[in-house]
Amino acid sequence: MPQHPALTDLLLRAARFPERGTATVWDGALKHFGVRINAGGAKTFIVLLGSGRRQAIGRYPVISLAQAREKAKTILAERTLGKHRPNNISWKKATNEYLDWIRENRRIHTHHEYARTLRRYFPFGETRVAEISTADVAKKLDKLKDTPSQKNHAAVYAKAFFNWAIRQEYLKDNPLQHYKQSKKTRRKRVLTDDELRAVWSAAGQIDGMFGSIVRLLILTGQRRGEIAALLRIYYSHNQQTVCLPGELTKNHLEHTFPVGPMASRMLMEQIVSPTRRGSEFLFPSRTSINRPFNGWSKCKKELDKLANIPHWTLHDIRRTFRTNLGRLRVRPDIAERLVNHASARTEMEETYDRYTYLPEMREAMESWEAFLRELVGELGQEQLAA
Structure with a gap:
């Protein structure tokens, strides 16, 4: 481990955050003791127990530098004497x-x-x-x-x-080492037109953010976690697009897709809505503006009562969206791009085809919203009201 200056409170307060991931600042006064800093600014004291094995001591400034250094000394001393017994941890x-x-x-x-x-x-x-x-x-x-x-x-x-x-040496064997998962059954549920209309109507009757999330799922075909975690900066009103960063998407690929007038209006309404409480999230958690919406189970039960259709999941909306794009004769490659499936592009295409296909995707989205407006009638027209 290279030489480092001794950690001080001044150094900790002035430490720069990494743009992404984490960075470790080691203490020059005590070997194997340091602080990890993440992109969000959290600073956690750690002690290195061995190759790649770290033990967190506590967050700064909740625990002071002096307290953390003393704790690290105790841990390292006990480990040297063979008395460190991390398997006592709860x-x-x-x-x-x-x-x-x-x-x-x-x-x-x-x-x-x-x-x-x-x-x-x-x-x-x-x-x-x-x-x-x-x-x-x-x-x-x-x-x-x-x-x-x-x-x-x-x-x-x-x-x-x-x-x-x-x-971390907290135990020797994994209790789930030989656990075998239940065989997954691939879901094929696609909502009928009547069921989709019922869900749209029910979503409009629910107070709070959940109804808006459900309607945006219907309008965009994205995953529920991606819509729930939307930040204000992801939406471009001028371009009428949403750009999901790789950190949010399932396949870790940045995903930019166009939105139609109905979806755009809903996004703008949420941006200026007081329910955001100043949060960067368009749909913040009820308990913290620094976390996205997470009240799925309770809200879904309320939605089910109102929609009154056979068992379905929110992910079925995504499958319904993709299926109906085919029904509207949208090219399969464009439909796959809209739902950001990794299979939409080969590695060769990623390298040589730098075209975004945004005009084609926008045309598909316009066709989808036109279909929805006709399907839900007045329930859809309200989204376009001035």
Whole structure:
């Protein structure tokens, strides 16, 4: 490890944030002690336990530099004497450390999903991580047997946590090491015209942001997490486009797509809406303006009661959008671009074809909105009212 100046409060306050990801500033006064800084400005004290293994100590300035350095000395001394026993850590403390790591190294949406899943489905509390057995985890997962997809996602997130815990030496074996996911059944549900009309109508009857999110899903065909996490800067009123950064999209590719008059009006209404409370998000969480909307389950139940159609999911809207583009005779390659499928372009095309196809995509979006206006009648015309 190269020589570094000793960390000081002045140095910590003046430290520059990285443009993306994280950066580590090591302490010249104590080897293997430092602070990790992420692009959002969070500063977390860490101690290096071994090759690639770090232990978070706490956030600055919640914990002072002096306190963090003393804690690091204790950890390093105990490790040298063979007394460092990280497997005494509780589930609650370990998951908090893990979520801090996720926040620094993954996308914002990923952090929210991991936090929600681990805290909701695995409430082990103060139980030591090393004492959690395969049977304990299986018991929690069995409660999700009626929702196989949700069960599989929960198992994947828990397994990833346990793998991280092994690297931190919090336990020796992963309780989910031999867990086999339930076989996924590919959904083929496409909403009929009558069902799509019912969902559009029901979305208009729901108070708050959720109804607008659902209608934008119908209008744009994007993923629910992408629409819920829209920032003001992603929308260009002059160009009538939305640009989703790679950090937000599923395939990590930047996605620019045009929007029609109905979608544009809804976006502008949300931009000036007081429900944003000054947030950069167009649809902020009710509990924090620094997080995107996340009240899916409760709001979907309300929507289902109003729509009164056979079982469906929000993702079925995306499949309905893509299917109807084919029905409207939109070229398959243009339809695939609109939903940002990685299969839309080969690696060779990515290299040599630099054309954006925005005019073609705009024409497709105009056809889709014209179809919707005819389908929903007056329910659609209200979106174009002055």
